[in-house]
Amino acid sequence: MKRELPLFLTAVIGIFMILSFFIPHHLVSVPADFMQATAIVLVACGYVLGGANALKLNSQAIAARQPGWIYKVVLVVSLLITLGVGFVDGMRRQGAFLETGSASDWIYSQIYSPMQSTLFALLAFFIASAAFRAFRIRTVEAGFLAVAALIVMLGRVPIGDVATGFLPEWLRLGTIQEWIMNVPQNAAKRAILIGAALGVMATGLRVILGIERSYLSGEE
Amino acid sequence: MLALLQRLDRRWIFLVMGLLVLGPLLFPIKLPIVVRSPARGFYEAIDALPNGSTILMSCDYDPGAIPEMVPMTRTAFRQLLQKDCKMVVTVLWNAGPGLVDSILRETAREFPGKKYGVDWVNLGYKSGNEAVMVVMGQGIANAFPRDYSGQETRSFPIMKNVRDYGSFPLLVNISAGYPGTKEWVQQVQARFHLRMVAGVTAVSAPEFYPYLQSNQLLGLLGGMAGAAEYEKLRGEEGTATRGMGAQSLGHVFVALMIILGNLARRGTKREGA
Numbered sequence: 279m280k281r282e283l284p285l286f287l288t289a290v291i292g293i294f295m296i297l298s299f300f301i302p303h304h305l306v307s308v309p310a311d312f313m314q315a316t317a318i319v320l321v322a323c324g325y326v327l328g329g330a331n332a333l334k335l336n337s338q339a340i341a342a343r344q345p346g347w348i349y350k351v352v353l354v355v356s357l358l359i360t361l362g363v364g365f366v367d368g369m370r371r372q373g374a375f376l377e378t379g380s381a382s383d384w385i386y387s388q389i390y391s392p393m394q395s396t397l398f399a400l401l402a403f404f405i406a407s408a409a410f411r412a413f414r415i416r417t418v419e420a421g422f423l424a425v426a427a428l429i430v431m432l433g434r435v436p437i438g439d440v441a442t443g444f445l446p447e448w449l450r451l452g453t454i455q456e457w458i459m460n461v462p463q464n465a466a467k468r469a470i471l472i473g474a475a476l477g478v479m480a481t482g483l484r485v486i487l488g489i490e491r492s493y494l495s496g497e498e
Numbered sequence: 499m500l501a502l503l504q505r506l507d508r509r510w511i512f513l514v515m516g517l518l519v520l521g522p523l524l525f526p527i528k529l530p531i532v533v534r535s536p537a538r539g540f541y542e543a544i545d546a547l548p549n550g551s552t553i554l555m556s557c558d559y560d561p562g563a564i565p566e567m568v569p570m571t572r573t574a575f576r577q578l579l580q581k582d583c584k585m586v587v588t589v590l591w592n593a594g595p596g597l598v599d600s601i602l603r604e605t606a607r608e609f610p611g612k613k614y615g616v617d618w619v620n621l622g623y624k625s626g627n628e629a630v631m632v633v634m635g636q637g638i639a640n641a642f643p644r645d646y647s648g649q650e651t652r653s654f655p656i657m658k659n660v661r662d663y664g665s666f667p668l669l670v671n672i673s674a675g676y677p678g679t680k681e682w683v684q685q686v687q688a689r690f691h692l693r694m695v696a697g698v699t700a701v702s703a704p705e706f707y708p709y710l711q712s713n714q715l716l717g718l719l720g721g722m723a724g725a726a727e728y729e730k731l732r733g734e735e736g737t738a739t740r741g742m743g744a745q746s747l748g749h750v751f752v753a754l755m756i757i758l759g760n761l762a763r764r765g766t767k768r769e770g771a
Contacts, residue, residue, distance in 0.1 A: 318626035391561040398562035436529035437746035
């Protein structure tokens with residue numbers, strides 16, 4: 279029963295949702311709309327579960343003094359402070375804890391936002407280093423890839439047009455990169471998209487029909 | 499020379515990259531910007547809207563994407579306000595609403611006559627990704643019963659003529675990943691036939707060219723370069739245009755690193771032989 283019930287529910291709801299695309303009758307569309315709205319509520323509940331899970335796992339790691347436990351202390355303390363500040367703000371401002379001037383807004387704009395921007399800014403340095411160390415041209419195919427990458431990289435920024443501005447229009451880096459993006463890149467992307475879409479359909483059907491069960495406690 | 503490259507400490511690479519990015523930001527280099535068709539499509543789709551239209555704008559990003567997303571959000575919002583369009587703004591990234599709200603309020607201050615709730619409204623964040631997009635098809639206020647600051651959505655004058663996707667002639671999506679442009683195209687454009695333009699990060703732009711070619715997207719801004727092209731079309735000189743010098747030199751340096759890295763490797767192979 280522990281296995282059969284989820285499989286049965288998945289099959290019934292899955293088939294019902296597919297049918298709702300093809301049957302524009304209120305007997306089908308109303309329950310389908312309700313289920314879609316329920317999905318939003320379930321996702322929101324997932325955030326609460328996720329937060330509780332993060333708190334539990336990290337608290338256990340701190341108690342066991344696992345390697346890197348000090349960083350987990352930072353995580354748990356930050357999580358609790360942010361939650362606490364949010365609750366206090368929410369009570370003081372009748373729920374509008376995100377308003378400009380609130381402590382939650384300050385945490386977001388003065389701590390969270392700069393930290394996340396800094397983290398992403400570091401990518402430029404690591405990409406440059408990785409380009410030097412890891413982008414190895416070992417085969418002819420890799421050579422084509424490298425040439426296309428260099429053309430697109432330089433052609434998409436103004437310096438590419440400046441550097442090749444003396445050439446005829448069709449030989450300029452900007453024009454060549456546009457052709458690469460519109461023709462070979464687009465063809466490959468379409469093939470990947472179609473392949474992925476077929477894969478999603480097949481996986482969806484396998485889940486609905488109960489063939490794919492890996493979502494049930496990791497069962498194959 | 500090759501021996502020096504083989505022993506190169508990566509901190510030198512970091513230093514040069516830092517200087518190449520910082521230099522043009524402190525002392526801007528003016529580079530000519532060539533406007534390409536995807537950016538022109540974005541501009542023209544908005545320009546072709548009848549004045550006073552109500553459009554849907556979804557800003558799906560967080561602070562990590564500020565340099566690429568904020569310039570295009572600001573310019574698009576400005577173009578729409580100048581056309582007296584009304585905007586219903588949503589956010590599908592949980593770390594985005596605060597950032598988006600501050601950009602919108604800052605840009606709206608340039609237009610003293612425009613009022614919150616009348617000319618634009620920020621409905622804030624809703625979790626659920628694609629499910630939210632689908633529920634919005636049943637009614638925008640169903641999915642977002644309250645705005646970002648907690649006021650009832652239906653109480654705003656702008657929402658009087660807004661029911662579902664059929665109320666909008668255009669969807670402007672500025673997105674840095676999932677959920678974003680791909681999901682809007684698949685769940686909304688294809689299903690509700692809503693005309694759509696998108697601004698995306700440079701790294702994800704190639705993914706959307708098939709949608710551009712099939713006219714599912716009427717225009718596309720790819721990263722900061724796309725935002726700079728859009729600013730040029732609008733006759734503005736914003737942060738994207740000013741950032742083109744730094745980005746250009748950064749790209750040249752990465753290209754140089756690929757070439758030098760391979761030269762150094764070939765040198766090592768020869769020595770080994």
